[in-house]
Amino acid sequence: MSGEEHHGQFLPLSVAAAIAYGSLVGAATAARERTGLEAHLNHIAAQLASILPVYAGHDGTPQMLPPERVTRGQFRDGGQILHLPGMPEPLTALRIRNADLHLAIEQLRRRLTLPSA
Secondary structure, three states, X not given: OOHHHHXXXXXXXXXXXXXXXXXXXXXXXXXXXXXXXHHHHHHHHHHHHHHOOOEEOOOOOOEEOOHHHHOOOEEEHHHOEEEOOOOXXXXXXXXXXXXXXXXXXXXXXXXXXXXXX
């Protein structure tokens, strides 16, 4: 499989969070300001990461992150950055498998509650 084909299997977590947010939240409940939206997207990214494997890596094949570490981390910048306890540098280039997103959104639809923005 070529690098380009392999890359197409993955979607940036921040993009996945935005897609899920748009699918799950109506216009009446959507955050109106940037900080509220970012908080909601960070929450959605964390919720996606609780359901799906998260991958990281800039070059080559993305590597799956240990789920038990991801669940203890904090997402920032709308799911673009993950701060893990005990790691000096945050993780970036976070991804999920594109094929997993639809099912994850349906699972979130049944259980999601957003924090106050």
